[in-house]
Amino acid sequence: MLELVVNGTPHAIDVAPDTPLLWVVRDHLGLTGTKFACGMGLCGACTMIVGGSALRTCVLPASAAVGQAVTTIEGLPAHPVKDAWIAEQVPQCGYCQPGQIMATVAFLETNPNPTEQDIREGVTNLCRCGTYDRIRKAILRAAQARAAASASKVEP
Amino acid sequence: MSRPLVPTGPLLNISRRDTLRALGGGLVVAFSLPGLASALEPVDPTVDLGVATPDGAPAHLNAWIRIAPNGVVTLRMPAAEMGQGVYTSLPMLLAEALDCDWAMVRAESAPAHPDYARPLGFLGLESQLTGGSWSVRGYWTPLLEAGAAARAMLVAEAAEQWGVDPAACTTVAGEVCHGDKRATYGSLAAGAAGRKPPRKVSLPDPAAYTLLGTSPPRLDLPPKVDGTAVFGVDVKVEGMVHGTVVPCPHYGGKVGKVDDTGARGMPGVLDVLVFPGEVVVLAEHFWQAKKAADAVKIEWDPGEGKGLDDTAVEAALVAAIAKGGSRIQREGKAVATADSTMLEATYDAPYLEHATMEPLSATARVTADRVDVWTGTQAQQMLRTLAARLAGVPADQVFVHTTLLGGGFGRRSELDAPRVALQAAMAIDRPVKLIWTREATFARGALRPAARCQFRATLGGGTIQRLEVTLAAQNILARFAPGFIANGKMGAMVAVEGLAEGPYHFPSIEVKYAAVDLPITVGWWRSVHGSFNGFFRECFLDECAHALGRDPIELRRELLRDNPRHRAVLDLAVDKAGVVPAGMSRGVALFESFGSIVAEVADVTVSDGAVRVHRVVAAVDCGRVVHPDTVRAQVMGGATMGLSTALYERITMKDGAAQERNFHTYPLLGPADAPSVDVHIVPSTEPPGGIGEPGLPPLPGAVCNAVFAATGKRVRRLPIGEQLV
Ligand code: FES
Ligand code: FES
Numbered sequence A: 001m002l003e004l005v006v007n008g009t010p011h012a013i014d015v016a017p018d019t020p021l022l023w024v025v026r027d028h029l030g031l032t033g034t035k036f037a038c039g040m041g042l043c044g045a046c047t048m049i050v051g052g053s054a055l056r057t058c059v060l061p062a063s064a065a066v067g068q069a070v071t072t073i074e075g076l077p078a079h080p081v082k083d084a085w086i087a088e089q090v091p092q093c094g095y096c097q098p099g100q101i102m103a104t105v106a107f108l109e110t111n112p113n114p115t116e117q118d119i120r121e122g123v124t125n126l127c128r129c130g131t132y133d134r135i136r137k138a139i140l141r142a143a144q145a146r147a148a149a150s151a152s153k154v155e156p
Numbered sequence B: 001m002s003r004p005l006v007p008t009g010p011l012l013n014i015s016r017r018d019t020l021r022a023l024g025g026g027l028v029v030a031f032s033l034p035g036l037a038s039a040l041e042p043v044d045p046t047v048d049l050g051v052a053t054p055d056g057a058p059a060h061l062n063a064w065i066r067i068a069p070n071g072v073v074t075l076r077m078p079a080a081e082m083g084q085g086v087y088t089s090l091p092m093l094l095a096e097a098l099d100c101d102w103a104m105v106r107a108e109s110a111p112a113h114p115d116y117a118r119p120l121g122f123l124g125l126e127s128q129l130t131g132g133s134w135s136v137r138g139y140w141t142p143l144l145e146a147g148a149a150a151r152a153m154l155v156a157e158a159a160e161q162w163g164v165d166p167a168a169c170t171t172v173a174g175e176v177c178h179g180d181k182r183a184t185y186g187s188l189a190a191g192a193a194g195r196k197p198p199r200k201v202s203l204p205d206p207a208a209y210t211l212l213g214t215s216p217p218r219l220d221l222p223p224k225v226d227g228t229a230v231f232g233v234d235v236k237v238e239g240m241v242h243g244t245v246v247p248c249p250h251y252g253g254k255v256g257k258v259d260d261t262g263a264r265g266m267p268g269v270l271d272v273l274v275f276p277g278e279v280v281v282l283a284e285h286f287w288q289a290k291k292a293a294d295a296v297k298i299e300w301d302p303g304e305g306k307g308l309d310d311t312a313v314e315a316a317l318v319a320a321i322a323k324g325g326s327r328i329q330r331e332g333k334a335v336a337t338a339d340s341t342m343l344e345a346t347y348d349a350p351y352l353e354h355a356t357m358e359p360l361s362a363t364a365r366v367t368a369d370r371v372d373v374w375t376g377t378q379a380q381q382m383l384r385t386l387a388a389r390l391a392g393v394p395a396d397q398v399f400v401h402t403t404l405l406g407g408g409f410g411r412r413s414e415l416d417a418p419r420v421a422l423q424a425a426m427a428i429d430r431p432v433k434l435i436w437t438r439e440a441t442f443a444r445g446a447l448r449p450a451a452r453c454q455f456r457a458t459l460g461g462g463t464i465q466r467l468e469v470t471l472a473a474q475n476i477l478a479r480f481a482p483g484f485i486a487n488g489k490m491g492a493m494v495a496v497e498g499l500a501e502g503p504y505h506f507p508s509i510e511v512k513y514a515a516v517d518l519p520i521t522v523g524w525w526r527s528v529h530g531s532f533n534g535f536f537r538e539c540f541l542d543e544c545a546h547a548l549g550r551d552p553i554e555l556r557r558e559l560l561r562d563n564p565r566h567r568a569v570l571d572l573a574v575d576k577a578g579v580v581p582a583g584m585s586r587g588v589a590l591f592e593s594f595g596s597i598v599a600e601v602a603d604v605t606v607s608d609g610a611v612r613v614h615r616v617v618a619a620v621d622c623g624r625v626v627h628p629d630t631v632r633a634q635v636m637g638g639a640t641m642g643l644s645t646a647l648y649e650r651i652t653m654k655d656g657a658a659q660e661r662n663f664h665t666y667p668l669l670g671p672a673d674a675p676s677v678d679v680h681i682v683p684s685t686e687p688p689g690g691i692g693e694p695g696l697p698p699l700p701g702a703v704c705n706a707v708f709a710a711t712g713k714r715v716r717r718l719p720i721g722e723q724l725v
Helices: A020-027 A080-087 A097-110 A116-122 A131-154 B086-098 B135-162 B185-193 B222-228 B286-295 B310-323 B378-393 B415-430 B440-445 B491-493 B532-547 B552-558 B566-577 B628-647 B698-711
Strands: A002-006 A010-014 A047-050 A053-058 A068-073 B018-023 B027-031 B065-067 B073-077 B104-109 B170-172 B175-178 B181-184 B202-204 B241-247 B254-259 B269-274 B278-283 B297-301 B326-331 B340-347 B362-365 B370-375 B398-402 B434-435 B449-461 B463-474 B509-516 B585-593 B594-605 B609-621 B676-681
Touching: A002 B269, A010 A020, A010 B326, A020 B170, A047 A097, A047 B073, A053 A097, A053 B241, A068 B241, A080 B222, A080 B415, A097 A131, A097 B222, A097 B362, A116 A131, A131 B326, A131 B628, A131 B676, B018 B326, B027 B434, B065 B135, B065 B185, B073 B086, B073 B135, B135 B170, B135 B175, B135 B185, B135 B202, B175 B185, B181 B185, B181 B340, B202 B698, B241 B254, B241 B286, B254 B278, B254 B326, B254 B434, B254 B609, B269 B286, B269 B594, B278 B286, B278 B415, B278 B440, B286 B463, B297 B566, B310 B449, B310 B463, B310 B509, B326 B440, B326 B491, B326 B594, B362 B415, B370 B378, B378 B398, B415 B463, B415 B566, B463 B532, B463 B552, B532 B552, B532 B628, B566 B585, B566 B594, B566 B609, B585 B698, B594 B698, B609 B698, B628 B676, B628 B698
Parallel strands: A002 A068, B073 B104, B241 B434, B370 B398, B463 B509, B609 B676
Antiparallel strands: A002 A010, A047 A053, A047 A068, B018 B027, B027 B202, B065 B073, B170 B175, B175 B181, B241 B278, B254 B297, B269 B278, B326 B509, B340 B449, B362 B370, B362 B434, B449 B463, B585 B594, B594 B609
C-alpha cells in the first residue's frame, strides 16, 4: 500500500510503487485534470506541486511523493494565477494549461516579481497551440495581483 | 444514462435555400434546413459549458436549441472544439439570431447526426466535419437561420397567447415584448416547441448585430483552467479496461511475429490483441498496459516502406519535378526585354508531425444493439459510419460522444484511434479506453507531406515578367476522394494552394503540380499546403526583389495593385510594425488561405547561427469577424506554430518509418523562443473567412526573409535548424 496525501486528502493505494505519480493520480484517484503528453519529462503537461516544487510527474515514481503534500490542478483553490488565465483568455485547446498553471504557481512562489526574461527561463512547459505570448502576460498579471493582495494585507 | 437518439419530428430534406432581400435591411430566407424540425434527445454530451444552470425540463425548439423554463438556452455544437474557439463563436451566431441573453447560454457537444452536417466547401458534399477553417463559414447561415427560426416560434407563441400580430412583437435579450407585455423565452419555450417551424425567417441586420463582433469570455475556458475539462484521455466509462497501442511504425508495413509470453504474465494484464497494423495491450490500469506493451516482442514487416529513407524521398520529389507535372495555370506570354535575366531557385520542406499535445486516444463500448465511442474527433460523421460498419449495426445505433480535443490541427480527422478502440472493445466484449503513448502517436503520423518547389523567374524592366512554378508533393486528397477527383484538377488545386491564381499580378505565369506517389501516410496538417507554399513563394519573391534591387515590400505592393484588400493587409502590418528596432532585421510575407488574408512582419536577430524572433506583427482580413479576440488568438497561435516549423520541425525516414518519436528528437518551439505576436484586424463587412489556419503560412517566409536581411544567406530548406551555424 502506497500512502499519498493528494490535495489534502490521505489515500492508501494498492499500486506498484514505481508507477509514475501521474498515473496513480489519474487512474487510481480519478483526478484527470493533470495531463499526459510525452511521458519523458519534456513538456510539463503532467506538472503537479509536490512538496512545494513543480514536478513533472510522468517520470516521478509515486513512491517519491510519499510523505509530501501533492497538489494537482483540482486542488488549487481560487487563485490569482487562474484569474489571470481567464483575464488574458490564455487557453486554446487547453490541454497543456493545467501544467502551465501549476508550473506558474510554483514559479511565483520562488520569484514573486519576475521579469519577462525570468518567465522565459522559469516556466518551460510546451504549448502546441502557441499560447506563450498570453501565458507571459498572464504570469505578469498574476504577479501583480499577488503583490497587490499581499500589500493590502500588510496595510491596516 | 443516455437515452436513444429519436427524431421527434420529420427530417426535412436539404434543399437550396432561396434568398430574398427583406425590407429594413435584414435578410429574409426561405429554407428547409436539416434539423429545424427535429428535436434529437440529448446523448450524454461530453462537453457541457456555461455558467447558467437550466432548471426543469427543457423544450426543444430544433436540433440546435433547447430552452429551459428558467430561460437557460442550451446550444448544440456540431463542430469539435480543438482550441479554435468554435464553442464560443458558433453559440454567438445562434444567440445573435435568437436574441437571447448571452449570460444564459450553454454550449454542449452535439451527437454525430446528419442534422449537423454542413457543406464541405469543396466536392459538393456535406458532412459533420471540423476542418478546413470552415466551421464559422460553413455554419454561419444554418445557425443564423436556426436561431431566427426558434425566435420566430417564440414570438408566434407569445403573439397567440396575447392575441396580437406577431409582426408587432419585438424581442430583447430573451424576452418577447408587445406594448407593455413581456414574456420570457423560458415561459414560452414549451408552447413554441410544439409549433411548426416557419417557412421563412428574417435574419438579423448585420448593422444591428449586438453580439457578433464582440469578444465575450470564451465558454470553454473556465473548465480548461480548473482542470475539469474532459478530453479524450479523460473519459470514464463504467466497467472499462485500459490499454495502449503499439502501431507498426513502417508506412506500408505490418505486424510480423509477436511474442507476448512475457507481457501476458505481468500484473494487471488482461489481453494482448494482434491486429494487422498494430498490437494492443489491455490491462486494469494504463501504466500496467504500457509496461506490458514495452515487454511484447514484435517483429515488424516494413513492407513497402523497406528502403524508403530521406534520400529516396528526395529522389522521388526531384524525379517528379524533372518529369514536369501537370499544368494548373498558364496566363500571359513570356515578354522578355533586352535587359531580362533568369532567376532560378528550388525550395524544400520536410514531413511534419501534428504533435497535438494530447496524444491519440479513444474509448469504445460495443453491445449487440448499440455502439458508443468517446473521443476527440474532427470527423464525427465519418466516425459514425465507420463504427456502424465495424460493429454491423445501423448508423442510428451509433453514438459518437465528442470530447474536447487536446489539439487537432487535422490529425483528429483521421479515424485510426477510434477504429482500434472499437476493434479492441469488440474483441474482448468490454468497454475499452486506449491511450497511445507519444511514441505510438508519432509512429502513426498522418504527416504534412514533404515538398519541393522549383521557381524560374524572368526579371526585367524592374519587375517580374514571368514566373514558372513547379510543386512536387504527395497528393493528400488521394486518400479521401475518388481517383478522378484527387488526380484531376481538384487534387492539384488543393496542392498548389496559394501558388496559382494568387493575389500577385504577373504578366505571365505558369504553375504545375507534380504528384508524387510514396507509401507514407500524408494528411491534413494545419494550413495544409499553405504551410509550405507560403514559405516557398514569399521567399522566392524576396529573392526576385533582391535581384531587381527593389524593396521587397514595395515590389509586393506593386504586384498587389489589382487586389486592394491584400494590399491593405500588407500595409497595415508594415505600418503597425513601425521602424525596424536597432540591431534587428526584418522580413515580411503575405498569404491568403481559407478565405482570409494574413501579412506577417518578423523582427529577428541571428547570432552564432541561432535565429531569435523577437516580435511578430500580423495583420489579418478575415471578412466579418465573430469574435475578435479569438481571431487574435488564432493568428498568434498559427504564427507561433509556424515559427516552430521554421526553426525546428522535421520528420526523417528510415525504412518508411518516422525516426522522431518524442520531443527530444522532434523539438517544438518552447516559451524561451516564443516571440510576442501583435495581431491587427482589418475591419470588414466581406463574408467571413476561416481563422484556425491562415496565421501559419506567412510566418516561415517572413522569418527566412528576415534571416536573409540579417545574414545575406537564403534559407531554401526548412527547418533552419543548424544551417546557419
Ligand atoms: S507528460 Fe510529463 S513532461 Fe510531458
Ligand atoms: S493550449 Fe493547446 S497545447 Fe497549450
